Amino acid sequence: MRLSRYFLPVLKETPAEAQIVSHRYMLRAGMIKQASAGIYSWLPLGFKVLRRIEQIVHEEQQRAGHIPMLMPTLQSADLWRESGRYDDYGEEMLRISDRHGRDMLYGPTNEELITDIFRSHVSSYKDLPLTLYHIQWKFRDEIRPRFGVMRGREFYMKDGYNFDLTKEDALHAYNRHLVSYLRSYERMGLQAIPMRADSGPIGGDDTHEFLVLAETGESEVFYDSQITDLKFGDRAIDYDDHAQCQAVLEEFTSRYARTDETHDEAVFNQIPEARRRSARGIEVGQIFYFGTKYSDAMGATVQGPDGKPVPVHMGSHGIGVSRLAGAIIEASHDERGIIWPEGVTPFHCGIVNLKAGDAEADAACEALYASLMALGLEPLYDDTDERAGGKFASMDLIGLPWRITVGPRGLKNGVVELTSRRIGDSEELPPEQAIERIAQIYGKLSAE
């Protein structure tokens, strides 16, 4: 993308309404614009990040064997009356009536809708196990929407629902989600710690929240510091293997890690004092096993092996896709702006032309731009005639992990400058080598 043709409304001033760094940087970098309280438009740069997060979630869900689909945002109140949640959900639910006076609502979550789909089409245990998911906008009329996309009223969520014949199979689905979530967050450059939590209006006793440690987080958390040493990494996992998934769950949940809702001071105090931590965290996901709560209420049964109808065991599993854009910034920034992890960066690298209009500099930038694109990479080429200082400040603010700077002085010696946004150091090298380096970083070079 050429910056001169892009839409990147970067702000120079810090917006007064933004209290936390991710909100400030998302506004300043032209990623989002508030439409009304807790509701945002995603401008092109923000939209790209949202898409990249979403793509990782899709890939990891499908790797785990979960099936994508799409349900609507507007739902009929009738289904929620069946489960009993229409009255229970309270003021967070946005209730709407259509021209015929029918009660509708903007879905805050989809347990009822998916259970209705399931009971309409699945009647035999032979069709189990089944896990369906979608990524769709939700609405919760939060009393205090704040911190930009972190606590929105309209927000983008991945929600998945498992249907299983037995509790044991449903707990395997729970474990599978835990593993796939660990992988997803790590690919986004985040450490998200599963913590024992409270199930709230979703229900059930088994639930973990995934928390990214950050001072600005809304949740108070307590944990054993050893848990932060755990990495899922690039291990191979067979998602159908119950024992393997259970082992990962045990590894990642055996040390103390709880939100304030389930915190138990007596148990916490058994950890050696030097390892006890209390901190704040951002909840970027939550998994639930709630057994037959919805299948009992809504009559979602299958014919079991003995021919008798049995209610299915269910769970639901959510990732806060739009919240993650903010959470990643909270975890990765400095005083100059965002520092995107390579996994979610909106552009793979920036190209800064220090002397737009200079024939040699222009030609070198064009060549770099074309070569990177030919490798399947997306550079953002600043071809504008702004001052160098302004160009650098904007690039730093929008946080692309790599920048190639091209100027007449370097070109005389046959070099450009490659700069890491994270480390901050620069290296002079011939343009071909800069391209090769970037291609290597993003795994775009075929093995020689």
Ligand code: P5A
């Ligand atoms: C699980 C999927 C559920 O709703 N039903 C379907 C279950 N869980 S949850 O924990 O309530 O939400 C899942 C994730 O969505 C994000 N989230 C939000 N993001 C932005 N603004 C909000 N107001 C908001 N509310 C929830 C969180 O990341 C949460 O973990």
